[in-house]
Amino acid sequence: MTLADATAGSDVRVxxxxxxxxxxxxxxxxxxxGAGERLTVLRRAAFGxxxxxxxSSGGEFALAVAVARRVTVTPVDGREPSEGGER
Known part of the structure; x- marks a missing residue:
């Protein structure tokens, strides 16, 4: 899955x-x-x-969806997001 697939509030490992x-x-x-780092998706802007x-080091960034699609992640809790984006 990519970072662009992660839902708001989810924790992922790059x-x-x-x-x-x-x-x-x-x-x-x-x-x-970067690889091995843990991220939390705080929010997703509307309309893509x-x-x-x-x-995990305390920085906060806004990433374009095009960039987020190039970041492969795994959910920290090991669960994939369900259909519809709900967890």
């Missing part, structure tokens, strides 16, 4: 980041959005807007 640009991948990793995420 498995991989592939933006197609090593410098961009490195920047995300430097701010706490950005995702507001918090890193």
């Amino acid at each position: 498995e991989s980041v592939d933006l197609g640009d090593e410098q961009a991948n490195g920047w995300l990793s430097a701010v706490g959005i 807007g950005p995702l507001h995420v918090a890193t």
Whole structure:
């Protein structure tokens, strides 16, 4: 699953980041959005807007959905989100 699939309020662990640009991948990793990091999706903007995420180190960022689709994650509790986005 990708970060773009995660529901608001969910905790996920980053498995991989592939933006197609090593410098961009490195920047995300430097701010706490890299392999092995834990993220919390705080909210999702309406109409396909950005995702507001918090890193385990306390940073908060808004990520475009196009970026979130390139971040592979696993739910921390091991559950996949159910259909319709409800948990």
